[in-house]
Amino acid sequence: MARPDLIERIQTLHAAGDVLRAGPASTQAVTRRDGVEVEVDGRRLTSFRGSDYLGLAQQFGVVNALQDAVARDGVNGGTAPAAGGRHALHQALETEAADWLGHPRALLFGNAYLANLAVQQALLCEDGDVCAQDQLNHPSLLDATVLAGARLRRYPHLDTEGAMRQLKHAAEGAAMLATDAVFCIDGDVAPLRSLSLVARMQAALLVVDDTHGIGVLGDGGRGSVSAAGMGTADVPLQVFALDAALGGSGALVVGDATLVEHLAATARPYLHSPAVTPALAAASLEALRLARRDDWRREKLAELVALFRTAARGHGLALGASETPIQSLSFATDEHAGRLAHDLQQAGVWVGMVPAASTGDGAARLRISLSALHVPAQVQTLVDAIARARDGLHAAARVPATVLA
Numbered sequence: 335m336a337r338p339d340l341i342e343r344i345q346t347l348h349a350a351g352d353v354l355r356a357g358p359a360s361t362q363a364v365t366r367r368d369g370v371e372v373e374v375d376g377r378r379l380t381s382f383r384g385s386d387y388l389g390l391a392q393q394f395g396v397v398n399a400l401q402d403a404v405a406r407d408g409v410n411g412g413t414a415p416a417a418g419g420r421h422a423l424h425q426a427l428e429t430e431a432a433d434w435l436g437h438p439r440a441l442l443f444g445n446a447y448l449a450n451l452a453v454q455q456a457l458l459c460e461d462g463d464v465c466a467q468d469q470l471n472h473p474s475l476l477d478a479t480v481l482a483g484a485r486l487r488r489y490p491h492l493d494t495e496g497a498m499r500q501l502k503h504a505a506e507g508a509a510m511l512a513t514d515a516v517f518c519i520d521g522d523v524a525p526l527r528s529l530s531l532v533a534r535m536q537a538a539l540l541v542v543d544d545t546h547g548i549g550v551l552g553d554g555g556r557g558s559v560s561a562a563g564m565g566t567a568d569v570p571l572q573v574f575a576l577d578a579a580l581g582g583s584g585a586l587v588v589g590d591a592t593l594v595e596h597l598a599a600t601a602r603p604y605l606h607s608p609a610v611t612p613a614l615a616a617a618s619l620e621a622l623r624l625a626r627r628d629d630w631r632r633e634k635l636a637e638l639v640a641l642f643r644t645a646a647r648g649h650g651l652a653l654g655a656s657e658t659p660i661q662s663l664s665f666a667t668d669e670h671a672g673r674l675a676h677d678l679q680q681a682g683v684w685v686g687m688v689p690a691a692s693t694g695d696g697a698a699r700l701r702i703s704l705s706a707l708h709v710p711a712q713v714q715t716l717v718d719a720i721a722r723a724r725d726g727l728h729a730a731a732r733v734p735a736t737v738l739a
Contacts, residue, residue, distance in 0.1 A: 367392070369707045372684065379684040380712050382702045387550050387659045388631040389707035390581025390621045403616035411611040415598075419609035427619045431586050434626045435548075435556050437566050439594035442615065444607050446545055446575040446585040447474040451481055452601035453541055453571060453587060454510065458484035462507030466500040466538070468492065468514065468524065470694045475512050475543055484510075491517075491694055494528040501536040509538035515558035516546035519688055519699060521660025523547075526562040530569065541571045549579030549625040550659060555632055566590055580625050582618025584610045631706040635659055638704050642713050649721035659704040662688075663720070664697040670727065671698035677723040683716050 366373040369392060372381045390396055403423065413419040428440040443449040451474070458465060464485040467475055479486040487504055489496030501509055511533045513524045526542065533540040547558035554560075559569045571589040576582035587594060597604060610618075625631070642661060646653055654662055665671040668689050675687040678700075686701035693699055700720075704713070 370705055370712070374679075374684060377679075377682075379679065379682055380708075380715070381684045382704065382708075382716060383684055383686045384703055384705075385546065385575075385578035386581055386705050386707070387546075387579040387635060387703070388581060388625055388628070389705050390579075390624055390631075391577075393581065393621070393624060395624065396581060396617050396621045399620035400613045400617035403613040407612040409611065409613065411609040413608065414606050415609050416605035421609065421612045421615065423612045423615040423619065424610065427615050427622065428586065430619060430622055430626075432588055434554075434622065435560070435572070435588055437572070437588040438591040440586050440588040441594050441598050441604065442610055443585045443587065443604060444610055445577075446472075446543065446573060447477075448603040448607055449573045449585040449587050450474040450512075450543065451478040452597055452603040453573065454478040454482040454484065454512075455603065456597050456601040457539065457593070458482045458508060458510060460508065463509070464501070464504040464507055465510040465512055466497050466504075467512045468497075468517075470517055470519070471512065471514050472518060472543060472545075475514070479512075492522065492525060494525055494532055497529060498532045498536065501532065501538055509536060510541055511536070511538045512541045513543070514546075515542050515544040516551070516658050516660065518546055518660065519693055519701060520654045520662045521546070521656030521658040522654060523551075523558060523656075523658070526558060526564060526569070530564060539571070540569050541573065542569050543573045545573070545575040545578050545585075546658065546660060548574040550632060550635065554629070555579070555625055576618045576621070580618065580621045582621045583614040584618055635704065635706045638706070638708055638710070638713055641710055642702070642704060642717060645714055645717040646720070649717060651717070651720060651724070661702040661704065663700045663702070664695075665699070666697060668698045671700055674720070674723045674727055675700060677726065678719055681719045681723070683719050685716075 362374050364372050364374055370381050372379050411419055424442045428442055432440040454465060464487055465479040466487045466489060468491055469488040470491045485504060487500035489500045497511060511529060513529060515524050530540055542559060544557045549555045551558050552560035559572060566589055571587060571593055573587050576584045587597060639657060639659060643653060651663060671687050675685055678685055688699040688701050690696050690698040
């Protein structure tokens, strides 16, 4: 039997429409960025995309820290940690993060995909090990289980009883229960206290990816685990990207000292990937310190979220339950969501479009991301533009308004 030709295979998949696409905006390049104002395809737009929730990515102190470190240490990090690539700035960032979040230990990775892979490869390392996950977890969590060679058991979104069933039905081998804390499409929040109880009852290790909660939620921005009144004893390991609310680069794993030190000693994605450059570590350290200190950023962000939700309801827009900076609107088809996103861009507003195949409920989304850099007038302009675009789409397509929003 002849082997399949890989190029022919992917051509067939594309022709049949079986390849999931992120939408037309995924091919658009930003040529200039000034806070929430961006230039895309020669047009200046107000961006409601991305994850710079606290507005730290271009903050002058963060930029200065990066420039100073580049002048001192150069552009390249040198090599992987296993080959001597560890820098004092890495340790300083880890120490600051662990102290802020109230955990014994932290470890710096190049990105959250590597961090999630490292956690599962290092811990789920024997035949029969299992990881139960929310079906809408970030791909980095889901892929990590497959790449680690463990059994993946997915439970319905936010369903703690489903998590319990999956772990009960996989009673052999070591077990992990992994979840996002704040889900990246709709901004809804996992029931962490209930999941912690499930993990305890099933002797499973609870791992939480709090990329979209750290810096935003909880007292002093300490994240979703802190907001739920829990700590290291309840959630032994947390993972979070530094390029969301913290405006930096890389990712951290924080938690139980024994587990984190095991990762540092054995996790191949840590040991054999290029270390974060000293310049990016310096910038991330400064951003983390600002996130820790500047409560006014969280307060302003919360005000903008409340303004958006109030204004959207005033226009009859149906919103999800999220009180986080991630807000979304549902649409029956990719075509409807894509047309509205296009109309918004023509009106000077840039939002994300999420295909129905990625959402879990068969409905496409407009994903809106708020930042402390936005001002109330921009948020009101956004809502007004959405309402006008929805009404125009409704009139043109004669689609019931309930389908469009």
